[in-house]
Amino acid sequence: MIMRGIYQQVRVAIAALLLFGAGAGTAQAPFTCGTSLEDLQAAKEQMFKNMEELRGVALPRTVTYVPVRFWRVGKSDGTGKIPERIILDALCTLNENYADQNIQFYLKEIKDVDNSSVYDNPGSFAGAATIKDLMIYNAINIFITNDAGDGAAAYWQGPAGNSFNSNDWIVCAKSYLGDVRVLTHEVGHFFSLPHPFHGWEGHAWDPSVHGNPVGLYAPDGQTLNEYADGSNCADAGDGICDTPADYLHPSNNCTYSANAKDPSGQPISPDPHLYMNYHFGCDSYYFSDEQKMHIQNSLFSASRNYVRPDYTPNTAEITETPVLVAPINDEDVPGYTNIVLEWDPVPGADMYLVEIDRFQTFTVLPQRFVVSTNSLLIDELEPNKKYYWRVRPFNEYYTCTDFSAPERFRTGDAVAVREIEAVREWAVAPNPVAQEPFVRLSLTVDTPFDADISLVSATGQIVWRQPAQHFGIGNTSIDIPVADLPAGLYNIVVQSARGVLTRRIVVHH
Ligand SMILES: [Zn+2]
Known part of the structure; x- marks a missing residue:
């Protein structure tokens, strides 16, 4: 089993060198990549291998949709997980950053895992072993943890491939998921890109240590230093010719001001705008044309079969935000149990993130729900309290x-x-329900009344609803459809001005 521990010292060095500067923009902070030297070398070799494998193959000119699974890692007690909204933002940013290269990503799923060793130390023996056990090889797996180890923002854990022997996951510290570059950079490693300063990781150029001009080899002792004129670019440095020679000079204002000279004495001119670099404070970033070609090659290589399911997600762009319907704004609702939240469906959306909190920041005591219907039943809130709520529409792509x-x-x-x-x-019959398409609710009533009838999942999602059902004197039966429901526990809720009835049912399939 290959473990990350032996590279910890290298990553400490990188962290120490690069943690300078204040965040220049709201969504940028000093950035340290924790991908190990071994995995970076493997990425570079994979990149050459992919080029051979895909030589002469015509790649599609249409968009390829790549599934992504986000793991919200919490402590073992369940606390500390990143809010879903930051994951939605990160996927949006990732798609914007890859939009110019016919790759778009969609949400396979968001999964939760509560494990303190993964949360605090995903690169430890225990953390990595747990991640290995969790891996599902039908999407890019991204674990959002508290810490990515030794001050790093994130890392890709190679090598590439779709099996237990491969690893092939990304870890991102939760405080960096909102950064405009970090996840894009790690997905670049996933798609076999090395750093433009390959061989210099952990050793920012220092003339007193590395000389000026620099020697023939990078500090890793095996990578040839790239020349300013690119004459050895096919092999030296990152092995990519349209990314200029770079000996690692990160800056916090998007400029290169060092005066490093290549082994022949020519000054180099690195590009701070590359996503695969460590610069920050730039207005925009990009991949070079050759980097894009290598990303495409990687995507269509055998090692990446598992992230090409030949599936087109719902790509509807969602241009409206939800209109909240119930409770009415500023309403005093009579009770504090069985609160129904309802909003108008939004065109293009088939999922909604609902946040509710006592405070308008939605960060103090937030409750968050993801539902696929335009309503939600909350079991219980605190009595006599003011609550704020809001709803965000999305689909698997947008x-x-x-x-x-x-x-x-x-x-x-x-x-x-x-x-x-x-x-x-x-x-209520039958209960449990297995083969039958309906559960029949029968009420025998002495005095007529109206009630809203809901079928509610264990997580509060209203999966079926019939408002204002009239019950006259005598017996009334309602058939509630259950054929399309996932197996599990549900509550039938009959809610009227005169009170509430609830009954738990079990759906087997
Ligand atoms: Zn990196």
């Missing part, structure tokens, strides 16, 4: 739409009466 403007309501202190006096008898 995650760039903002939240609705927040609205607020105030809970009352009434506990929903867990019965309705007018109901003499009621029954």
Whole structure:
């Protein structure tokens, strides 16, 4: 089993060298990549191998959609996980950054894992072994942790491939997922790109140490230093000819001001705008044309079969934010249990992220829900408190739409009466339900009333709803469709001005 521990010292050195400068922009901070020297060398070799494998092969000119799985890693007690909204932002940024190269990413899923060793030390023996066990090789797996080890923002754990022997995952510290470059850079490593300063990792050029002109070899002792005129570019440095010679001179203002000279005495001129570099503070970043070609080669190489499922996601662009319907803004709702939140469906959206908090920042005591319907039932809030809530629409591809403007309501202190006096008898059958397409709800009623009927999943998602159902005197039966539901526990909720009935049902398939 290859473990990261032996490279820890190298990564310490990189961290020490590069943690300077204040963040120049709101979404940029000093950036340290923790990808190990071994994996970076493997990426460079894979890049040459891919070039051979794909030589003469005509690659598609249409967009290839690549699935991504985000793992929200928390401590073992379940706390500390990154909010879903930052993942949605990160996927949006990733797609913007790769939009000029016919690669777009879509959300395979967001999965949660509670494990303190992965959370705090994903590169440790225990952390890496746990990640290996979690890996699902049908998407790019990105683990969002508290720490990526030794001050690094993120790393790719190679080598490439779709098996237990490969690894092939990305780790990103949660404080860096919102950075405009970090995830894009690591996905660049995933697609076999080395750093433009390959061979200099952990050794920013220093004339008193490395000389000026520099020697023939980079500090790793095996990589040839690239010449300023590019004459040895096919092999030296990163092995990519349209990225200029670079001996690692990160700056925090997007400029190169060192005066390093190549082994022949010519001054080099590195490009701070490359995503694969460490510069920050630039207005924009890019991949060079050859880097893009290598990314395409990697995507269509055998080692990347598992991220090309030949599937086209729902790519509808979502241009509207949700209109919140219920509770009405500033409404005083009578109770604090069984609160139904409802909003108008948004064109193009098939998922919604709902945030609710006592405070408008949504960061103090937030509750967050992801649902595929335009309503949500919350079991219980605090009585007599003001709450803010907002809803963000998305689909598996388009995650760039903002939240609705927040609205607020105030809970009352009434506990929903867990019965309705007018109901003499009621029954739900069959329960459990296995083969049948419907569950039948039957009520025998003494006094007529109206009620909203909901079928609610264990996570609060309203999967079926019939508002304002009238119950006259005598028996009324309602068939609730369950054929398309995933197996699990659900609650049937009958909610009226006179009280509430709930019954748990079990769906088997
Ligand atoms: Zn890197």
